[in-house]
Amino acid sequence: DAKTTQPPxxxxxxxxxxxxxCNHSTISGNEYVYxxxxxxxxxxxxxxxxxxxNETNEMAxxxxxxxxxxxxxxxxxxxxxxxxxxxxxxxxxxxxGADGLTFGKGTHLIIQP
Amino acid sequence: xxxxxxxxxxxxxxxxQEVILRCVPISNHLYFYxxxxxxxxxxxxxxxxxxxxxxxxxxxxxDQFSVERPDGSNFTLKxxxxxxEDSAMYFCASIVDRRTEAFFxxxxxxxxx
Numbered sequence: 079d080a081k082t083t084q085p086p087x088x089x090x091x092x093x094x095x096x097x098x099x100c101n102h103s104t105i106s107g108n109e110y111v112y113x114x115x116x117x118x119x120x121x122x123x124x125x126x127x128x129x130x131x132n133e134t135n136e137m138a139x140x141x142x143x144x145x146x147x148x149x150x151x152x153x154x155x156x157x158x159x160x161x162x163x164x165x166x167x168x169x170x171x172x173x174x175g176a177d178g179l180t181f182g183k184g185t186h187l188i189i190q191p
Numbered sequence: 192x193x194x195x196x197x198x199x200x201x202x203x204x205x206x207x208q209e210v211i212l213r214c215v216p217i218s219n220h221l222y223f224y225x226x227x228x229x230x231x232x233x234x235x236x237x238x239x240x241x242x243x244x245x246x247x248x249x250x251x252x253x254d255q256f257s258v259e260r261p262d263g264s265n266f267t268l269k270x271x272x273x274x275x276e277d278s279a280m281y282f283c284a285s286i287v288d289r290r291t292e293a294f295f296x297x298x299x300x301x302x303x304x
Contacts, residue, residue: 112292114293116234119280119298120297120298121195121282121284121295121296121297121298122234122282122284122295123295124292124293124294127292165234177222177239177246177247177289178224178226178236178237178238178239178247178249179226179234179236179293180236181226181234181236183233
């Protein structure tokens, strides 16, 4: 069963910030939150991951609530090329837990011109 | 930037035939994976491979499937006797270790006719 819940689709205007929510209310203390995206049936692409602190890289920011039950991926200035399916995944990094990634249905983000 | 490469990009095969899908993971990576995605459905984990043996496999990965790392660079997925329902995109992925992000190839589209 999926450990995360995401809205099936979202729209965002080009140039605006896209905020993608993810609910992971059953996350355990040693599970990280990962975000990947898949552009039109290409291979999934890693975006960012975090444990409890907010994280930022050149692609996005990840905001994790204090209770870790939900998170938000932020694409600060969305472009048309950001149209993709975004997957929120929780997993243990080492020492047990599933080895492979478990993908849900994700959020289909559509950037509107 | 290093990348995972997969060949061929598209393979058409007759039902009952054997197919071998090839992947060249990133050179210093140690963990290798195969995933598949049936058209319109989720990305599904098939198998993980580390230290020249399978470390985990899903229910999908039955006796018809096998993986091999025949030399220091290639990682292959063999389907012994293809069925119509094996038609899907097959993605190879690799990671340095379980604390790092996965890099995916662009996939091989397998069509069984």
